[in-house]
Amino acid sequence: MNQTRFPVMLFAAGFGTRMGDLTRSRPKPMIEVAGRPLIDHALDLAQAVEPPRIVANTHYLAPILANHLGPRGVLLSNEQPDILDTGGGLRQAWPLLGAETVFTMNTDAIWSGPNPLALLARAWEPERMDALLMCIPVAQTVGYTGQGDFSRDAQGKITRGAGLVYGGVQIVRMDGLADIPDHVFSLNRLWNRIGEAGRLFGLTYPGRWCDVGHPDGIAQAEEMLANV
Template identity: 40%
Template sequence: MVLAAGLGKRMRPLTATRPKPLVEVAGRSLLDRAFDTLKAGGVRRAVVNVHYMADRLEAHLRARSPGLEVAVSDERAQLMETGGGIAQALPLIGCDPFLSINADNIWIDGPVSAVRMLSERWDDAAMDALLLTVPLARANNHPGLGDFHMDALGRLRRRLPGRVAPFVYTGLQLLSKRLFADAPAGPFGMMTLWERAAAAGRLYGVGHQGLWYDVGTPAAVKATEAMLAAA
């Protein structure tokens, strides 16, 4: 599941003329870079949700084959947010568990593909969600205070308000469809389901072994291009 339906408000003015997933970093769009991450892990099929400038996204998918079989989940009528967008697309997702990836970050794999690492770490008996995380100190361009604490077994709990947490969610996760049982109707964020999974001890994380860049603003685009050039 490729989450590509956001409004991209923080990326203005670049998103005045294009949807955020089509903003380019070092000559390649964020959407195509997300596809690159999936293909490196052996993924063959993706579902992409669309809302803001949906026609532009669909035209991009038709003109530039991502090397994957792609289906579109149409949110033109209503933006469903992260959790609601995945819930709406579940009938198009033919596997369980399945991956979800944000189209506004950049992942550079370390010794092992991040996608394959999530797959190898997955324990269906223990997990409803497995999030790829990165230490706050290595979260390039990330403006926040961290998202989660992680125990020795990899179980996650959310950062408390006003505190700092050592791990940042990278936008890539492996999810069981059972996480969406009794999910709210309409738009909702993934945190709703993450907190439910955490309360049951079924929200886990694994550390990214490569590089990660938060690319949510025009300034972050420039900074990321400079870091990629240096690397």
């Protein structure tokens, strides 16, 4: 068990194209679920683990997010002129995060159950892990129709496969980002390297989870929260 408090990186730079007209004049993290912007649901979870700092990346309609997050003490990593994807965005934000190990968190999902960041922190074992991903059994997801992203063995190691959906929250060591040559790249590049070294792990979430990546996800998330 590790009680270290890690900085939190909130991914908030995307265009939200699957949301259609809902993101024509606002970034996706500002879409409301149950009367509050998506990013505020994420902030609640992040602030509850008392991180030393919270950083959000921005790109699309960045001033709107800056006006919303700045007064809340969130540091901003604005990606211009190009959006950098998750891996490139995390690497750019590294100086602001100021740590070798961090939480990362997508801002387009709603969680129903224990705080996923707190669960990850308690399960983190740095002597054998370089990344610990929060994964949800397919049966516990709301509105998800795929087979999953990962499979998990008895030791908790994960590999690409079916059964578990990556929920968008993890603890990850940053040092593997340093020698990836591309400027724009996905965190999948880092996970592949970590997995090859046998240090990619997953934790199974005990609650429910809803991806709000498309318009139908708003009502599905609100129904999930109403039925807690």
